Amino acid sequence: MNTPEVPRKPSIAVWKFASCDGCQLTLLDCEDDLLAVAGEVELAYFLEAGRASVGGPYDLSIVEGSITTAGDAARIREVRAMSKRLVTIGACATAGGIQALRNFGDVKEFLAIVYAQPQFISTLTDSTPIAAHVPVDFELRGCPITKTQLLEVIGAFLHGRRPNVSPHSVCVECKRAGNVCVTVAHGTPCLGPVTQAGCGALCPSYNRGCYGCFGPMENPNLPSMVQTLRYQGVDDGGVIRMLRTFNAGAPPFRDASEAIEAEARGSEA
């Protein structure tokens, strides 16, 4: 008897580097949708969901976390080598994460303060995004990522199309939601105009300013944003703190915060 050939389901692996696991948790959080995902793909490697692990190669690798050690810098090359497509998820993997704050300081000094025996710690001086080490097919932003966007990226991968993930500002989502702008109506500092959409304007919907969790939008004008924050009464230290959170290492945010420091040094000199 001829059994019809069952097409092999695409295999997906989920990898973790320096990160908090929150983005991987988003996949588990997909609940009912996760069953649909499980029906369409073979979750070949996903330690957070179970032990069963299948060796590569994989059709799609989903990578969370940044590169902070020499070991991880080597491991991400192996992951890339055994993956047809590689998608990075979250602020750590796409911008270096909150741990990229080390990039602005002296890691040796941090180690001496934090660890009793710093000689046992082997770490790189910078926290860098995955794309600084290997080619990446798509970067999904957010701290954490948004579940619907993750499903959209997986769906787009399965059907060979471009993900519908918009790189425009948070303000677009804020206005679509019908929110009253917190900056204009309350004078609340908000990073929405320079931040990429994806969260559904979560914070402005609760009358808070945007914290910039999704990193810089497509063509951010940081000098003008910084001027506006100052005009709203945020001092330079405050502006630097706003820019140095989960996406501190993203080049436009990084450059803007460093420019403020350079300006301060210039006026001291």
Place this chain on the structure above:
Amino acid sequence: MTFGPCCDVAWGIHRDVTLSDGALLIDRRGLETLFQALGSQGYTVIAPTVRDGAIVYDEVDGIEELPAGVTDIQQPGSYRLSTRDDGALFGYAVGPHSWKKYLFRSEAVVFRARLDAERGFVPSEAGEPAATRYAFVGVRACEVAAIEVQDRVFLEGSHRERDYESRRDGAFVIAVQCGEPGGTCFCVSMHTGPRAESGFDLALTELVDAQLHEFVVEVGSARGGAIMASVPSRPAQSRDLGAARAVSDRAASRMGRTMESDGLPQRLAELLEHPQWDDVASRCLSCTNCTLVCPTCFCSSVEDTTDLTGTEAIRTRRWDSCFTLDHSYIHGGSVRASTRDQYRQWLTHKLSTWVDQFGTSGCVGCGRCITWCPVGIDLTAEVAALLAPAD
């Protein structure tokens, strides 16, 4: 491209300011009865109300939800509520929302489709037509003009926007003649206000002082007249009409801003390489707020998504803006890749090429783009800088 021989023709506006005969007078109780009558005729009443520190448009149950004694202070990039001691119900200018929120929704399903083995994707369900009939209360003259601009865009071309049409058709429009223009208003310059002369079912002028609180009601349609039959009223006397006219005259003399509009379409078309575009681009955030608050801006993107199995597809229309890169993306890249090009597209479309396309200006002078720009970019100031003689 052609422009009319006289500015009034080019801007498609001709307004003859007279208060119609047959105007009525009602008091606050009459207004309450009018709200009830709208409700009992099956309308969902949308009106100004205070929320999150602003006067927004939302569903209301009665006149007690109107912003009584509240006003707004508007400047470029700034909006604050304040109080007024006369208890006026409509003593403020336009806020962050416009009626576009209800007529041209920020997000709408165009259709759903299912994959068929032989025929490919087959539409299974068209986007739902509006089940709701709206009564819009407090529509200002500039907003009546803005709705007419969107009507031209969505209903008068070769393709009709069905979702817009289904919402617009049944909508009952109660205008309010402005008494308190905002700091960023310039409808007088754009010949769209402060009085609405047509385009409404009813138009109210609020007369309020220490002794009285009344509304002159102009009737603009048969159904407007019919609903007034169930509202206790008396014919407005010439004294009332004079008071109503004075409200509008006072508003006209207190515009927050002015804009040079004579010959503007043609003059702007000649200034496409002006250095002012670089100047504004250094301030502009490309955030899209100006376009999304604008009551005439109509850009949207249409996105197709599938479920994970690839068998169910949805086509969704969402508000988009000339300030996003995807909006001008064609094969190979975005046509307008810099903020300079985006801002120039926005301003010249509003004030110049819109006239070629639709026969009127795309700007009604409501001032929203000025107030709700996080960095306070003021198009009247940009236009003035563009038109200023080079030194």
